[in-house]
Amino acid sequence: MRKITLYVDADACPVKNEIRLIAGSFGIEPVFVASYASFSQNQESKWVYVDQRKEAADLYIVNHAFPGDLVVTQDMGLAGLLTGRGISVISIHGVEIEERRVPEILHRRYLAYKSLLAGRKIRGPRPFTDENRKEFSDALTKLLCRLVH
Incomplete structure (x- = not known):
């Protein structure tokens, strides 16, 4: 049986430490994919650096993830490309x-973009809180329990 690879769309990911700790407890080394602009000598875990082009990290993940793998991203376009291929996304x-939810999510994103182009103000994301970190950690743990066991 092929071992799960956990890819992280890492440039703007606020839960890198949580991912590293939780994945490690399952014996999984996450692969953090980021642009060269995020390069640092002090990063733990496996890092893959790509060009700074807008979709470079997404393309890397799409080209390297296989059915049964897991991806952490906030990019719903990327999620849409992966879920239909048997790749779990959180x-x-x-x-x-x-x-089954991807068309609805992408449609809402499209409507928000149209509103923005029409000059309407749309709310930005809320600040990421400790409660959000806990919710993510709990959900990632549950998902990995299901995928690994």
């Missing part, structure tokens, strides 16, 4: 993205 808020 958001930084601990929401598992299911294939």
Whole structure:
């Protein structure tokens, strides 16, 4: 049986430490994918650096993830590309993205973009809290329990 690979769309990911700790407890070494702009000598775990082009990290993940793998991202376009291929996706808020929900999620994103282009103000993301970290950690642990066992 092939071991699960956990990929992280890491450039703006606020839960890198949680991922590293939780994945490690399951014997999984996460693969953090980020642009060269995020390079640091002090990073633990496995890091893959890609160009700074807008979709470079997404393309790396799409080209390297296989059915049964897990991806952490807040990019719903990337989630849409992965879920139909048997790859589990979880958001930084601990929401598992299911294939059947992707069209609705992408449609809402499209409507928000249209509103923004029309000059309407839209709310930005709320600040990421300790409660959000706990919700993500709990959801990631549950998901890994299901995928690994």
